[in-house]
Structures are given as structure tokens and as C-alpha cells.
Amino acid sequence: MVIETEVLVPDIGDFAGVEVIEVLVSPGQLIEVEDSLVTLESDKATMEIPSPHAGEVKRVAVRVGDKMAEGDLLLVMEVSQAAVEEAPGGDVPAPAAEEVEAVQAPAPAASLPEDGRAPGEKPPRQEPVLFRPSDAPPNKGHASPSVRRFARELGVDLLAVRGSGPKGRVTRGDVQEFVKRTLAAGSADAAAGALRVAALPEVDFTRFGETEEHPLGRIKRISGNHLSACWLNIPHVTQFDEADITALEAFRQEQKAEAARREIKLTFLPFLMKACVGALRQIPEFNTSLSADGERLIHKRYFHIGVAVDTPQGLVVPVIRDVDRKGIFELAGELAEVSSLARAGKLSPAQLQGGCFSISSLGGIGGTAFTPIVNAPEVAILGVSRSAMKPVWDGAAFAPRLMLPLSLSYDHRVIDGAQAARFTTLLATLLGDLRHLLL
Numbered sequence: 001m002v003i004e005t006e007v008l009v010p011d012i013g014d015f016a017g018v019e020v021i022e023v024l025v026s027p028g029q030l031i032e033v034e035d036s037l038v039t040l041e042s043d044k045a046t047m048e049i050p051s052p053h054a055g056e057v058k059r060v061a062v063r064v065g066d067k068m069a070e071g072d073l074l075l076v077m078e079v080s081q082a083a084v085e086e087a088p089g090g091d092v093p094a095p096a097a098e099e100v101e102a103v104q105a106p107a108p109a110a111s112l113p114e115d116g117r118a119p120g121e122k123p124p125r126q127e128p129v130l131f132r133p134s135d136a137p138p139n140k141g142h143a144s145p146s147v148r149r150f151a152r153e154l155g156v157d158l159l160a161v162r163g164s165g166p167k168g169r170v171t172r173g174d175v176q177e178f179v180k181r182t183l184a185a186g187s188a189d190a191a192a193g194a195l196r197v198a199a200l201p202e203v204d205f206t207r208f209g210e211t212e213e214h215p216l217g218r219i220k221r222i223s224g225n226h227l228s229a230c231w232l233n234i235p236h237v238t239q240f241d242e243a244d245i246t247a248l249e250a251f252r253q254e255q256k257a258e259a260a261r262r263e264i265k266l267t268f269l270p271f272l273m274k275a276c277v278g279a280l281r282q283i284p285e286f287n288t289s290l291s292a293d294g295e296r297l298i299h300k301r302y303f304h305i306g307v308a309v310d311t312p313q314g315l316v317v318p319v320i321r322d323v324d325r326k327g328i329f330e331l332a333g334e335l336a337e338v339s340s341l342a343r344a345g346k347l348s349p350a351q352l353q354g355g356c357f358s359i360s361s362l363g364g365i366g367g368t369a370f371t372p373i374v375n376a377p378e379v380a381i382l383g384v385s386r387s388a389m390k391p392v393w394d395g396a397a398f399a400p401r402l403m404l405p406l407s408l409s410y411d412h413r414v415i416d417g418a419q420a421a422r423f424t425t426l427l428a429t430l431l432g433d434l435r436h437l438l439l
Contacts, residue, residue, distance in 0.1 A: 001081045004058060007037065009049065009072045013349030016069040017152070020062050024048075025075065029057045037074055038062060041218075047348060055079035072148055151175050219314035230376045235412040238371040241424035243431040245387060246402040251434075255328075262329055269307065269361060270331035275430040276382060277303045277324045278437045280357060283423050287356050289377040290414055297414065306355035306375060307335065309342040316342045317375060319355040363387060363404075372409045379414045382427075383407035404431065 012018060022039035025031060036048040059076040062068065150172055151158050161178045163170035205211045216224075248271055259266035280287040280303060289298045303324040306317040318338040323331065341347050358381040360372045365386070372383040385405040391398040408424050415423075430436050 003081045007074045009068050009070050017067040020066045025057050053079045147172050217313050227373050230373050234374050237412045239408040239420040239424050241406045243404045243428035244401050245404045245431050249402050264332045266332050270328045273305050273323050278430045279427045286380050300356050304354050304356050306358035308360040309339050311343045318351045369405050369407050380410040
């Protein structure tokens with residue numbers, strides 16, 4: 001039996017508004033399982049969406065330039081019913097929300113319902129309400145593609161709307177009611193004198209001389225919005241310190257031959273990542289995130305480190321997972337791999353998520369100190385500048401030591417100055433002698 005089935009955007013991580021940059025199929029085309037359907041470009045990565053079935057494309061629902069999110073309709077295919085049922089997670093396509101409501105709507109009862117309604121009177125519609133993670137509905141943001149499209153047009157996050165349809169499904173009316181409630185709340189905030197940031201004045205630079213314009217890269221545009229939000233919402237403080245890495249650098253040089261044998265470039269960064277994990281273990285407040293309501297501190301039992309990578313398109317921060325479980329050579333190899341993918345613009349969404357703590361290293365370029373911006377929802381970020389040989393007093397005389405500048409920016413709502421000073425002091429101790437990591 002041949003049926004028509006919808007192909008939706010699969011799980012692409014915590015991304016919404018992902019742009020379609022290529023449509024790779026057309027109506028009437030025969031495709032196989034895993035054939036690429038469209039190419040999406042997320043904030044910092046490009047991904048192809050494969051077909052979950054084999055069959056004939058009947059209708060393509062997207063065009064180049066459309067913005068997509070998980071669950072949006074890509075196309076309609078004609079496939080065998082057996083193939084759909086046998087596919088992983090495959091089911092016969094569910095009817096639309098309107099069809100479900102029509103089938104399940106009960107006939108008016110002759111007697112008064114338990115809630116006291118008159119015969120034939122429709123039940124009161126449940127108003128959508130904002131919810132916290134603790135009382136989130138089981139099917140978060142469950143809605144038909146048309147409702148998702150309507151919500152995107154209005155700028156509504158479906159995860160913030162409780163659905164009144166069957167099984168918690170969000171309907172068009174739920175989205176409209178949510179917008180009304182949000183506008184009402186916004187008016188109250190304005191009346192109460194809510195904070196507004198003044199826009200910078202627009203300047204006509206041609207008045208002063210010849211100019212030319214170049215478009216800002218996509219990554220810089222998107223990253224700029226995130227950085228602005230982090231800077232405006234997080235009270236930043238930066239703690240500066242130095243670490244004596246003379247012995248560590250000597251050890252790294254000794255391991256270069258082994259690294260070359262493994263065809264790995266051994267930089268200083270893997271050692272720094274291991275030292276950061278050691279410091280995070282001993283001062284766990286730095287391995288946390290503040291809850292959305294600002295009332296709770298979420299402690300993480302894993303150690304995923306984000307590493308800023310300079311690419312031709314702009315700065316990206318891929319995440320190296322489970323740093324505590326990996327050796328120096330393994331970390332060096334993984335860093336080389338993700339750096340290459342970052343520069344090619346081929347990082348997946350999963351490789352950009354889940355970080356606990358970030359490192360921004362400018363040591364290969366120069367500088368003595370800087371103030372990195374905390375990468376929310378993390379609560380701290382470490383910046384390192386170029387190491388330099390300096391005379392250091394050892395109690396009896398000045399000795400030449402290789403000193404590494406540290407710049408630790410942190411969220412002052414979570415971390416206080418004393419904790420920050422303890423963190424950089426501990427980090428300097430670990431970098432000075434990695435044997436402390438074994439204690």
C-alpha cells in the first residue's frame with residue numbers, strides 16, 4: 001500500500017530559525033533512504049538533512065532562504081506504508097491537529113456535564129501560561145507545522161506556551177493568547193520604568209571622506225547578538241594573574257618527539273584544559289549555571305570545555321567533551337580536528353553546545369591581558385595571553401621564569417572576588433606543577 005507521508009526537520013539541537021541554503025530535491029524525483037534533501041546553515045555550521053524513507057517526492061514545502069526549526073515540514077513523499085512502519089521511530093503519519101480535534105470532539109451530552117456547563121456549551125478553553133522547567137508539559141512545543149510557522153512569524157518561542165489541544169498540542173489560538181499576555185506584561189514593565197538601552201546614533205561617514213561598505217559576516221552578526229546579550233545581562237568582573245609555566249613548557253618540549261610519532265601537534269592548550277578541570281573540581285562554583293529565574297545554581301557533574309577558535313568567518317567556540325577522561329595526546333588530536341572543522345565551517349550543532357567553561361587563548365598572537373566576555377549560560381571564561389620570560393624573585397635571587405598571563409572573567413552574581421582569586425591562584429599552582437593534579 002502506497003501512502004503519503006510528511007518529512008519534518010529532525011532534531012538539530014537547540015537551534016531555531018536555521019536558514020535553508022540549498023534545496024536538493026524536486027517534485028517527481030525518486031530518492032533513497034539517507035539521500036540529502038536540503039542543506040541548512042545554523043549559527044556556525046552547515047548540515048544536510050537526509051531522507052528517512054525511500055520513495056517519490058510529491059511536494060517540496062521549503063525554498064532557499066526559509067527559516068526552519070525542528071518539526072517544520074520539509075516535503076511530502078509517496079512511500080510504501082510498510083517502509084514507514086519499519087523505519088526507526090516510524091509510524092503511520094498522524095492526522096493534523098484540526099483532524100484530531102474533529103474526531104475526538106464528543107457529542108453534546110443530554111445532561112449537564114460535571115463542570116456545570118449547559119448542554120451544547122463548549123468547554124472553557126485553557127489559557128496558555130508561561131511555565132518553568134519544573135512544570136513543563138510532556139510534549140514541549142508540540143505543534144503542527146502551520147502553527148510553528150505562525151509562531152515564528154510572531155517571534156514566539158513555542159516552549160513558552162502551554163498547549164490546550166489534544167496531548168498538550170499548541171494551537172494557533174494558544175499562540176495568539178500568549179502574544180496578548182506578553183504584550184500586556186510588557187506594557188506593565190514599561191509603566192514601571194523597565195530598563196531600556198538607548199540606541200547609538202546613526203552617522204553619515206561620507207561627510208568626512210570617502211568610504212566603502214562590506215557586509216558583516218554571518219557568524220560575526222550572530223555572535224555579536226549573543227555577546228551583546230551576555231555583556232548586558234551578566235555583571236562582569238575580570239581577575240588578572242600569572243602562572244609560572246617554566247617546568248610545564250620544558251615537559252611539553254620533551255613530548256614533541258612522541259607527538260610527532262603520533263602525527264599530532266602538541267600545543268600548550270591540552271595542558272591548560274586539564275589544569276582547568278582540576279581547578280573546576282576543587283572550586284565547583286565555577287562549573288555551574290544560574291537558573292533562568294536567578295533563584296538556583298545548577299551544578300554540573302561533567303567537564304566539557306569550550307575553546308575559542310579564530311576562523312576566517314569569525315570566532316567560534318567548539319566544545320571538547322569529557323576533558324577529565326582524556327589524555328593529553330587525545331585532547332591534542334581532538335583539538336586539531338575541531339579546529340579544522342571550525343575553519344571549514346563544518347562544525348555540527350552538537351559540537352557547539354554543552355560547555356561548562358570556556359578558554360580564549362591569544363598566546364599565539366600576542367598581548368599581555370584582556371577581558372573576555374562570559375559565554376552564557378556559563379559563569380566564567382579564562383583568557384590567556386602570550387607567555388614571556390621574566391625575572392622572578394625566588395627568595396634569594398631573581399631567576400628567569402616563563403610567565404603566562406591569566407585573565408579570568410566571571411559572573412559576579414555567582415562568583416565573588418575572593419573565589420576568583422582562589423581560582424587563578426589554584427590554576428597557577430596546577431600549571432606550575434601538574435603533579436598536583438594527581439593529589
